[in-house]
Amino acid sequence: MIDSGDTAWIVISSALVLLMTPGLAFFYGGLVRRKNILSVFMQCLMAVCVVGLQWVLFGYSLAFGPDHGGVIGGLSFAGLNNVGLLPNADYAATIPHLLFMVFQMMFAVITPALIIGAFAERMKFSAFLVFAVLWATIVYDPLAHWVWGVGGFLRDYGALDFAGGTVVHISAGMAALAAALVVGKRKGYPETGTPHNLALVVLGAALLWFGWFGFNGGSALSSGAISTLAFVTTQLAAMAGAIAWVVLDWVLAKRPTTLGLLSGLIAGLAAVTPASGYVGPMAALAIGAIAGALCYISVMFVKSRLQYDDSLDAFGIHGVAGTWGTLAVGLWASVAFNPNGADGLFLSGAAHQLLVQFVAIVVVSAYSFVLSFALLKLLDKFMGLRVSPDHELIGLDLTQHKESAYTFLG
Helix, strand or coil: CCCHHHHHHHHHHHHHHHHHHHHHHHHHHHHCCHHHHHHHHHHHHHHHHHHHHHHHHHHHHHHHCCCECCCECCCCCHHHCCCCCCCECCCECCCCHHHHHHHHHHHHHHHHHHHHHHHCCCECHHHHHHHHHHHHHHHHHHHHHHHHCCCCHHHHHCCCCCCCHHHHHHHHHHHHHHHHHHHCCCCCCCCCCCCCCHHHHHHHHHHHHHHHHHHHHHHHCCCCHHHHHHHHHHHHHHHHHHHHHHHHHHHHCCCCCHHHHHHHHHHHHHHHCCCCCCCCHHHHHHHHHHHHHHHHHHHHHHHHHHCCCCCCCHHHHHHHHHHHHHHHHHHHCCCCCCCCCCCCHHHHCCCHHHHHHHHHHHHHHHHHHHHHHHHHHHHHHHCCCECCHHHHHCCCCCCCCHHHHHHHHC
16 A cells, blocks of 8 residues: 655655766766866766666666566566556555656666766767666666565575665776776876866765765655664764764875865765665764775775776775675674664674675676676777777866867767
8 A cells, every 4th residue: 555655755765866866977077177077967967868768668677577587577567567656565565666666767877877987087978878778787787686676686695785785886886997997097197186176076975965865765665764764874874984084084194185075975875875774873883984994095095006097986985885884784784773684793693694795795796897897898899988089188178168078078
């Protein structure tokens, strides 16, 4: 039976998660050079459109359609066939099936958009469009079925991912690492990494933070105790991640930075995503603080040491934080907070759930990295990935040169 309160909350949550992709556009757009801001905006917003269309035509069916062998959902819901206004009790018994579909659509569209951070300023727009649709089909949709779909083998194995640590953050992070390696470094790297407008980054981070309450809170698929828990843990982890990064900046670099605060904030949010509906408030603080520290090390030391050009730290923040947060479920999860979860190591004294979470991390990471690497290599061979050297090097301000903007994007 449809519940009006649950329906209202998931409608709002869907809108909040949709807002995150324009927020990501501002966040990424402020970090790149001024001449490339429109290309980042265009890529992020077109991801909503092309991946959203893919989701409606067949992506939702592959992810959440009736199970085939534990690995894919088939095409029973293709074109939204059999997806109507009555609930689908397998996933959400108190909201319309159509609403569950559109809520999940917002996750599907932001995930490939996150990958943009790895190749910002150097991938052709046409190549990105093809990559986004193919990646959503062969990487995101199967992973969503494995972890969240009824009959999915990781779900049946017992893996817990409340709102997307594996499906969204690890998958996007590993794809981002593959993209950084295949596409290669920016011309002049590492001297090309100065953000052109931190005010836009602040705005983007604020929109992401705001939208994340729908991302995590909405994943309860109801309005009640679990959505409240997810809302609170999301806020606490964000605070802890920001503080941890700022403290490390202050101690190691001798001064706190705005970008550091924002990076720690996003790290805390990404880390608590898989755990938000399974852990308590104090655990959320620990998850966020450790995420801030781990991502600081990844971005400030590991990346510079290995010299890969993950332009906007899509892997260094989302991949690393998503991995940590997924593992943290196996440490702090508690059935006292969520009876549909499990007890982690710190409560049960047994490492079973921790092992399950580790296996899920390995499977999702390997699948996303290998398939993403292969897909990018194929696209590079048949259509080319990078913009021309002239477009990378010229100093055109695309906010003022409309004709040049379209040339760059093409």
